[in-house]
Amino acid sequence: MTVIETQGLTKRYGSVQAPALADLTIEVGDGVTGLVGANGAGKSTLIKLLLGLLAPTSGSATVLGHDIGRAGEQIRRAVGYMPEHDCLPPDMRCIDFVVHMGRMSGLPPAPARERAADVLRHVGLAEERYRLMGGYSTGMKQRAKLAQALVHDPELVMLDEPTNGLDPAARDDMLALVQRIGHDFGIPVLVTSHLLGELERISDHVVVLDGGQLLRSEATRTFLADTGTVLVEVTGEGDAQRRMGEALAARGLTCRPQGSLIEIDPLTVDGPSSGDDPVAAADGQDAAAAAHDRLRDLVRDTAADLDLGLVRIQARTGRLEDVFRDEVPA
Amino acid sequence: MSAQDSTGVIHDIGYRRYAGARTTRAGIIRALLLSGVLAVFGFGRSGKAKVLPFALLGMTLVPAVIQVGIMSLIGLSADLLNYSAYNAGSSFLVVLFVAAQAPVLFSRDLRSGVISLYLARPLGATAFALTRWASLVLAILAFVLTPLLVLFIGGLAAGASLREELPRVAVALAGAVLLAMLVATVSSLVASWTLRRGLAIAGSIMVLLVGLGVTAGLQEVADTEGATTLAHWAALLSPFVLVDSVQVALGDASTQFPAPADTVATGLLLLGAALVLMFLGMALLVRRYRSKGA
Numbered sequence: 001m002t003v004i005e006t007q008g009l010t011k012r013y014g015s016v017q018a019p020a021l022a023d024l025t026i027e028v029g030d031g032v033t034g035l036v037g038a039n040g041a042g043k044s045t046l047i048k049l050l051l052g053l054l055a056p057t058s059g060s061a062t063v064l065g066h067d068i069g070r071a072g073e074q075i076r077r078a079v080g081y082m083p084e085h086d087c088l089p090p091d092m093r094c095i096d097f098v099v100h101m102g103r104m105s106g107l108p109p110a111p112a113r114e115r116a117a118d119v120l121r122h123v124g125l126a127e128e129r130y131r132l133m134g135g136y137s138t139g140m141k142q143r144a145k146l147a148q149a150l151v152h153d154p155e156l157v158m159l160d161e162p163t164n165g166l167d168p169a170a171r172d173d174m175l176a177l178v179q180r181i182g183h184d185f186g187i188p189v190l191v192t193s194h195l196l197g198e199l200e201r202i203s204d205h206v207v208v209l210d211g212g213q214l215l216r217s218e219a220t221r222t223f224l225a226d227t228g229t230v231l232v233e234v235t236g237e238g239d240a241q242r243r244m245g246e247a248l249a250a251r252g253l254t255c256r257p258q259g260s261l262i263e264i265d266p267l268t269v270d271g272p273s274s275g276d277d278p279v280a281a282a283d284g285q286d287a288a289a290a291a292h293d294r295l296r297d298l299v300r301d302t303a304a305d306l307d308l309g310l311v312r313i314q315a316r317t318g319r320l321e322d323v324f325r326d327e328v329p330a
Numbered sequence: 331m332s333a334q335d336s337t338g339v340i341h342d343i344g345y346r347r348y349a350g351a352r353t354t355r356a357g358i359i360r361a362l363l364l365s366g367v368l369a370v371f372g373f374g375r376s377g378k379a380k381v382l383p384f385a386l387l388g389m390t391l392v393p394a395v396i397q398v399g400i401m402s403l404i405g406l407s408a409d410l411l412n413y414s415a416y417n418a419g420s421s422f423l424v425v426l427f428v429a430a431q432a433p434v435l436f437s438r439d440l441r442s443g444v445i446s447l448y449l450a451r452p453l454g455a456t457a458f459a460l461t462r463w464a465s466l467v468l469a470i471l472a473f474v475l476t477p478l479l480v481l482f483i484g485g486l487a488a489g490a491s492l493r494e495e496l497p498r499v500a501v502a503l504a505g506a507v508l509l510a511m512l513v514a515t516v517s518s519l520v521a522s523w524t525l526r527r528g529l530a531i532a533g534s535i536m537v538l539l540v541g542l543g544v545t546a547g548l549q550e551v552a553d554t555e556g557a558t559t560l561a562h563w564a565a566l567l568s569p570f571v572l573v574d575s576v577q578v579a580l581g582d583a584s585t586q587f588p589a590p591a592d593t594v595a596t597g598l599l600l601l602g603a604a605l606v607l608m609f610l611g612m613a614l615l616v617r618r619y620r621s622k623g624a
Contacts (some may be wrong), residue, residue, distance in 0.1 A: 053449060053450065072454070073452045073454065076450055076451055076452050077352075077451075077452045079450075081450040083443070083446045083447070083450070085446075086442065086443050087443035087444050087445075087446050087447050088442060088443075088444065089438055089439075089444050090442065091375045091376045091379060091438075092374065096374050100361075100365055100374070103353075103361040103365070104362060104451045104452075104453070105358075105452065106357070106358055107348070107352060107353070108350070108351060108357075109361075111348060111350055132376055148447060153348035184344075184345060186345075186347075
């Protein structure tokens with residue numbers, strides 16, 4: 001199901017030359033969708049446009065079937081939003097605050113209280129909910145912010161940098177929670193981050209923005225497919241890594257040091273690698289698999305010849321960083 | 331925050347969807363209005379947030395209680411009950427209350443960033459700003475009407491005649507409503523622009539209390555110099571003087587200030603001008619909140 005659809009969405013602030021968001025056409029469906037981009041890439045602008053808080057300079061968009069220009073109120077009724085910055089009044093108890101926010105989203109008093117308690121338990125603030133939020137740690141504040149976005153049982157949640165300022169353990173918790181919202185709770189999630197590695201782990205679909213432009217919008221697994229490149233680590237006396245690298249190069253492999261590892265490019269496959277003919281395509285796949293095995297054999301033999309310990313041969317999968325490395329000139 | 335806080339219990343309980351009724355826009359506005367009034371008096375906030383508003387309310391009731399007490403003990407006449415002058419008389423307390431509590435409704439949302447949560451909810455900036463304003467008006471009304479009602483009811487209990495007192499108290503009540511709206515507009519503007527609570531308090535006290543003194547002085551000078559029109563219109567500088575002036579001109583009340591409006595026409599003009607200024611102030615307030623959404 002498509003929950004967000006934009007058509008040529010553009011936003012220009014004032015008379016600034018470069019638009020904050022340029023001609024963006026994307027579709028967002030169920031599950032967790034990551035919105036990635038550096039600071040200033042247009043992530044928050046996109047969320048504000050989708051909530052109907054900003055008017056687009058041109059283009060259009062629908063959220064849950066409502067037009068952002070005409071039905072801002074319906075959108076804001078059905079969407080939960082967790083902003084990036086601090087947004088909690090320090091002199092309120094968390095439970096009172098979440099109840100109040102539920103009321104502001106249109107819940108009657110009794111359901112608001114019930115759901116606030118429920119949601120706070122889900123985000124892991126059951127024990128601390130009667131404390132004033134001024135005394136909360138950053139992790140607890142992020143949870144409280146998430147709770148207020150969920151209290152009215154939204155049909156879509158937009159989370160702006162939910163892991164901001166969290167330590168690694170709290171970050172993992174938050175990411176697991178976001179994933180649970182998208183999959184177990186069944187609420188579509190649009191989550192932004194400038195840390196690509198985070199979204200790699202939890203999102204089903206990734207939209208990459210850079211400088212207001214759409215770089216890519218694809219299922220996460222296509223980003224993370226096996227690249228064919230192999231990482232090798234060896235151990236031995238003296239300058240083991242250099243000796244291994246030279247020996248590999250001598251055998252006609254393209255390789256380079258990558259930290260304490262050696263990165264080896266895949267062997268080029270001879271013959272038809274693609275085509276309309278299914279037999280040829282199948283041959284191509286077989287050839288690729290053979291090349292895959294041959295490369296590993298070569299590495300093993302080279303290490304044995306040099307009398308080095310082979311610590312690991314690892315397939316290098318793609319990472320979201322590569323999107324930027326490939327498509328953005330440094 | 332560590333990992334063990336979040337795991338365990340959470341995973342045992344499934345998420346429940348909500349399919350029940352939801353309130354309309356009017357219901358949301360009512361909820362916001364009520365929570366705003368209660369927040370001014372410290373409800374739904376920390377315990378010490380209740381101290382100041384209730385201490386001030388107690389202090390503003392003292393003169394009323396004393397007047398009623400004197401009346402019933404010594405048996406003085408009901409003329410002692412000067413409703414319409416009561417809030418100008420205790421203007422210092424009214425100003426303190428408003429200055430200290432307006433930031434609760436206006437600075438707090440903007441400063442802590444809660445405003446972005448409100449604006450991402452159905453109401454929208456305009457309705458939100460106006461509802462906040464209405465909350466402050468109602469809270470100030472509760473503050474300025476309570477002593478009047480104590481006077482009125484106490485006076486009746488001490489033997490004042492209902493027929494004589496009712497018109498006089500009605501004028502004072504109308505004046506109190508006008509005062510609450512004007513003072514709320516001034517202090518909400520100050521509070522929504524200063525953001526820091528201390529600054530907002532100092533700013534409101536400056537504008538309201540110093541404005542009151544300056545206006546009274548200005549009227550005195552203009553009056554003795556023979557510039558009566560200027561003296562009348564100077565009332566626009568202070569809500570307290572203005573309400574007094576309008577009460578005198580339209581409700582036949584007694585004045586606390588040097589140059590109240592002397593004709594009904596002047597009174598009406600003053601009232602109209604004050605309302606126009608108030609609407610301008612409210613428009614500014616709405617603009618302030620709309621710019622926050624962008």
